[in-house]
Amino acid sequence: MLKGVPTLAGRNLRLLTTQAQVLVHQRAKASAAEPVEDFDQETDLLKRAKFGHTGKQLQQKIINEKNLRAPPLMNLVFANRKLSFYDTSSTPKTKEDNAKLHREQEQRNAEDVLFDMFASEETGLISMGKFLAGLKTTGIRRNDPRVRELMDNLKKVHKLNNYETGSSAETQHLNRETFKAVVAPNIVLIAKAFRQQFVIPDFTSFVKDIEDIYNRCKTNTLGKLADYIPQLARYNPDSWGLSICTIDGQRFSIGDVDVPFTLQSCSKPLTYAIALEKLGPKVVHSYVGQEPSGRNFNELVLDQNKKPHNPMINAGAILTCSLMNALVKPDMTSAEIFDYTMSWFKRLSGGEYIGFNNAVFLSEREAADRNYALGFYMRENKCFPKRTNLKEVMDFYFQCCSMETNCEAMSVIAASLANGGICPTTEEKVFRPEVIRDVLSIMHSCGTYDYSGQFAFKVGLPAKSGVSGGMMLVIPNVMGIFAWSPPLDHLGNTVRGLQFCEELVSMFNFHRYDNLKHLSNKKDPRKHRYETKGLSIVNLLFSAASGDVTALRRHRLSGMDITLADYDGRTALHLAASEGHLECVKFLLEQCHVPHNPKDRWGNLPVDEAENFGHCHVVEFLRSWAEKADQSSEECKPEAVTSKTQADEVSSSSNSSSSPGSSPGSSPGSSPGSSPGSSPGSSPGSSPCASLTTGDLLGHNSRNLYEMLKLNSNFTFQEICSTSDLETSPTTSPIPTPVESGSRAGSGRSSPVPSDAGSTASAGSSIDDKTKPGL
Structure with a gap:
């Protein structure tokens, strides 16, 4: 009180x-x-x-x-539950400015922590090759458009160094300031990657599981090549490629991912999405339905409304192309509408390879009797919009199927669909979320030909397959996957691709109806390793016990409290010392600044643990560190004692209001018991708050503190800013000596706030930044 x-x-x-x-x-x-x-x-x-x-x-x-x-x-x-003060006269006035200031401060801290993670202890320089390799383990590649500025800056630095012999732009060794300047444009993405804040936090472990599934599928030799056109029959049956792209742009590829192939039916959901984006669902769905047909994908059949059942079968895809030709861009020529469609595909792929295979196009057109029959059948039933040129529509359909790409590009397209129409690598919004919702719904129910029902039951994810051997799998809000292997089953789906999808959902809880409460045997790669405090402590202590300094650096970079202890009070420093990991001990003390003398349940210090297990080098280091800490505390002790004495004096003076000059800072000649700033004629002691001091603030309930600050006139702005912890007693938190301005001493009065911005700046200039909470 x-x-x-x-x-x-x-x-x-x-x-x-x-x-x-x-x-x-x-x-x-x-x-x-x-x-x-x-x-x-x-x-x-x-x-x-x-x-x-x-x-x-x-x-x-x-x-x-x-x-x-x-x-x-x-x-x-x-x-x-602790109270601190900060001066807002020079701080941003809006929430946006405050958030920007916080992000800038966080970025500055992240740059230093990243440098400490990868810098060499001998040279004090950071190897950019090592740094970029570490970035790759998180899923971010060097050719990612979002780190283009980083790579350009590296080339500029390499050029300024006159192209050092024996090193490339990506293997340079930089000092701290140069490194911070190089990574500054992309620090947000880089910090997010190393803090494991992507949708797949532990990307390395996830990649290992994917490689295991890939190798098991590689041994599958079932299926045969498509032979209805010669070009498809010439593929190598042993080709097997797999590429993954998450919604955060994490990339992984394995196998024949750069081998080009034609899209075939994998183009159908993309043309359907363009039609939805430009015409709207009401117009598009007045021409094509959304029901699974239950028949072969190229059968001459329409639904009860005389419309194609869905846009994923040949009849529906041909009708979608007619909408593109007649309604979306009716004034364009055939060549222009083809370029227009390809530009959409390239935007979805983030600029990856999208080409055209003319040989496949010519073969498709020559062996298109069934597709032409579908076209004439729909024209007979008046399915097409007015002014439709059937020949141009059929050519455009064959051109879309003959577009050439690879697994890398298709995985980004799948990730764009998983990301609600936003390309993860370029962050460009290509489609509206409503469009993606309709596209994924159709892919889920009709995407794998006559196997769609079985696939929805076993895998439970949107997918689209093609007779060229491609399989596009979309895991909404997580990632896109593209698998390519030419051998097909009797329904036209890639054999290895189907096996991969089924094994994927059997290992991970990606099925839309997986329930982790009752399926504990499945993994969740989206789960962050630090979801609970208990798990955080376990990981931290195991990292220290195993001597994994890299893991400790990652814990620190993620903002984790390194001083956490288990239920026995044992900290990471206890574990590192007991196991004799001197490098971990140095990192915890020098970089993380943890206390060197925490006690566990049995009263043991880290130095005791090291001594008990015979780690003399750790004991020597801890004792030398303790001696340095004691010397530092001894040097600061006289100042603390002086401040404590001053605090006791000003606190006791507030109780004796009848004594002359009871308030520090009162002018000579003030009336006994009166406080500076009180109105003339007020009785001595009539205003208890007028003699309020910093020492009093330390023990006061914060509920009424603001009013007391308004009414008090006996402390300076420096005292307020230095009182960062009001729950600490004066004996443990020394109070700086009150600083009085010349005007205050001369006039015999004080003001609770400076009269202008200039006085604010001068008052705050003498305060160390470390004593300003909130800045």
Whole structure:
């Protein structure tokens, strides 16, 4: 309880004080030039809170504060039930500015931590080859468009160094400042990668599981090549490629991922998406349905409304191409509509390879009797829009099927569908989310020909296959996968691709109806390793016990509290010392700044653990570290004692208001017992808050603190900023000596806030940044 201040008891009184705080906070946000609407109410509330001032005095104080042009507002920030102050006169005025300031500070910290992670202890330089290799393990490649600035900066630095012999631009060794300048443009993405904040946090483990599935599927030699056109029959049956791209742009490829092949039926969901984007679902679905046909994909059949069943079969895809030709761009020539469609495909792929195979196109057109029959059958039933040229529509359909690509590009397209129409590598919004929803729904029910029902049951994910051997799999909000292997089953689906999809959902909980509560045998690669505090402690302690400094650096980079202990009070420093991992001990003390002498349940220190297990080199280092820490504390001790004495003096002086000069900072000649800033004629001791000191603030309840700050006139702005922890006693948290300005000493009075921005700057300039909470 604050000495000299009457006890505030009762629920009504607390409510009044809280209301006054709200009004003061609202007033602080308002412009100084705006009229005061709640003036009487605010004054009345403060008066009824009984802080020892009359209503007239309070009103005058509020008027004085209102007339200040730029007063430094004392914002109260509550964090972990502790109160701290920071000056907002020079801080951003909007939430957006505050968030930007926080991001900039976080980026600066991330750059230093990244440098410490990869820098050599001998040279103090960072190997960019090692850094880029570490970035690749998170799934970010060097040719990713989002790190183009990083790679360009490396080339510039290499050029400035006159192309050092024996090193390339990507294997240079940089110092701290150069490294920070190089990575600065892409630090947000890089920090997110190393903090494991992507959709697949532990990408390395996930890749290992994918490689195991890939190798098992590689041994599958079933199926045969498509032979209805000669070009498809010439593929190598042993070709097997797999490429993955997550919605965060994490990439992994294995096998024959650069071998070009034609899209065939994998183009159908893409042309359907373009039609939906340009015409809308109402127009498109008036021409084509959304039901599975239950028949062969190229059968001469329509639904009961005389429409193709869905856009994933040949009849529906031909009709979708007619919509593109007649409605989307009716003024374009055949060549222009082809280029227009290819540009959409390239945008979805993030600029990856999209080409055209003319030989396949000519073969498709020559062996197109069934497709032409479908076209004439639909024209007979008046399925096409008006002014449709059937020959041009059929050629455009064959051109879409003959577009050439590879696994790398198709995995990015699949990831764009998984990401709601936004390409993960370029971050360009290609389709609206509503379009992607309709496309994925059709792919889920009709994407794998006559196997669609079985696939939806076993795999439970949207997919589309093609007779060229491709299989596009979409895991919404997670990733896109493309598998390519030419051998097909009797239904036209790639054999290895189907096996991979089924094994994928048997290992991971990617099936749309997986329930982890009852299927504990499946993995969830989306689960972050630090989801719970207990798991965090286990990982941290195991990293220290195994001597894995890289893991400890990753823990620190993720913002984890390295001082966490288990239920026996054993910290990472205990484990590292007991196992004799000197490098981990040095990292914890030098980089993480953990306490060197934490005690566990049995009272053992880390140095005791190292001594018990005979690790002399660790014992020697810990003892030398403890000696340095003791010397540092001894050097700071006289200042702490002086500050403590001053705090005790000012605290005791607040109790003896009748003694002359009881308040520090009062001018010579002030009346006994009076406080600076009190109105003339006030009785001695009539305002208990007028003698409030920094020492009193340390033990006071923070509920009424703002009003006390308003009414108090006996402490400086430096004292407030240095009081960062109000729950700490004066003996453990030394208080800086009050700094008094010349005007204050000369005039014999003080103001609770500086009168202008210049005084604010001068008052804050003498404060160390480390003592400014919140800055």
